[in-house]
Amino acid sequence: MSFKPSTSLLNLHPSLKGVAELLQVQLTRFNCGSMVVGFTSHAADGHSMSNFLVAWGQACRGLEISPIPSHDRAIFLPRDPSSFEFEHEGVEFMSETLRKEYPIVNDINDVVVHKVHFTLEFLGKLKAKASSMNGGNKPYSTFESLVAHLWRAITKARSLNNFETTHVRISVNGRMRLNPGVPNEYFGNLVLWAFPSTKVKDLLLEPLPYVAKLIHDAITKVNNNYFKSFIDFANCKVEAENLIPTADMNKSVLCPNLEVDSWLRFPFYDLDFGGGCPYIFMPSYFPTEGMMFLLPSSFIGDGSIDAFIPLFPDNLASFNQICYSD
Template structure:
């Protein structure tokens, strides 16, 4: 798949009336400061007919009027605090062409070739980048990159829907809530939970871990695995089989428990090692009072179910599922409030730094999961229909999984699993077995 860059330029918000000041800024919230400081890339594919590039560009420029943060830059205020500068310096817009039909390049499997379908993620000052790649058959692939410090997946997917609305000549609805100052500590801070060693660590420990960072290994393979609706239903029933009259576990919890066990088995870890999962938990519905879904920014903390390898593999599936369910349930309103208090006081006093780190390339014996199952990514309609395919770009971080709704559209799920190549045969052998781990 040969990709030719036709043009690359900066585009800015399109104001129909008097432009606002470009000297204002939005302070980062404690949730923005503790998340991953990295660009994330996703890829869409559209069958013809598709709108011309100029129409997609104009829609993006109109959406940037409503979501000014994306057209700004990360910087500091006069006190040295990190902020988003609302300077309208714009986003990168790249036009490209492919030398083949989309069918010849499909199905898009996780591989380094995906990196040519979106702008580079390295040393980027723009907070959003877009690449439109036209194939000889008339199909369109849209590569989109966004800086995670500005917004989480929930907010980013809302922006993408708004971009489509603007392309179709509609008013952006719902409008985003931009106020990031709503997360204030209580008058008497209350630390009900441990946050040092969870969301934060000391600088010295961070520097030590960075010294041990592995470079991207050619031995890491990103494997895409498809779970059918029927398999998921069977898995959920098995995971919930010891629940009695309690509510069944969710499909997400059940599938994640299964994958945790399969990956751990495939890795061949010592039974006495500990293994944990890092699971994103959306705070919008957990905080009391609830934060509107339109809140734009980061509002995520993490659950960390942890256990010994031998226990994870020895006990049946419901055991692992309960560990995950209970860990997620713990990240409730009290936990979020405790974090807000800690982040505004102790974290500053002790000069702590976030544990979230995109520079690690090997997570073993641990796992991290990014679930995009509830985000409306498939709703990005530029005027000729929704995409028929959506996927993350190529992220060869061993142990960092992405869960997305399958483009089949029947409720099935695709999981992108990066593993060392020599561990993949066993993973493939057991990933669809509900019983093999218990033999």
């Protein structure tokens, strides 16, 4: 089978649409003896689902599940009195009357899901360049450096208006950010978003460290205070004011914006049903223009990263010309 993004991947997992079940699994066995495990879920965040898969493998091998999942929802109780320190309407929630119509991709072939491989050597140089102007502070992470680079490269390939505003939606795990901290074995959804934003002209004309700092600062702001403000707002305002989640909007085009889902720290390659770890773990074919997935390139842990990037075909050639430029 092809390990590149392809519509054929849609045959290897259950349907994504019109499904009420929290979790679906499809096993596809090949004559050569190999097997694909395809799953779809809307039960929890990526951290929880990766722990679930590892635990499933432990159970299949007759082992005790470790760590035991935690289901304590007390962290979602609002404070007394509640305090809304940050703006959440227009970020995580919005009024039903403000729901917008977004461009729809009618043909799945209107978007190309492009897979890009970044070596450890390239990532090291990128990280050094991104951190070259942060005044001796701790270097930016590989994730922050790579997202800064891809944000610039994709924006340039899109040929956007210089005065247009663009942002990246980045998932932020709250387990280690809340005080007191939430154990890693917490099972559920404990993710909020960071939204680094800037004008296109600044994104392209300023050096890479400028963009890396935008990303780093936006992620840093999603801290304990922000999570607790969100919890208070969700408990006290959403139902009373008939607000709806912005995440429920069914977009197929994100331009001029991006979304990045990082699976770099998830222990997917610890999954073992009894025959060893997976040969490859990858997202399905998900042709939402601008929605990126970042994954470790392989189970050998060589530090390289694969990026799955959906683009319009007209932007692909330009992106390929600049994606390996540091």
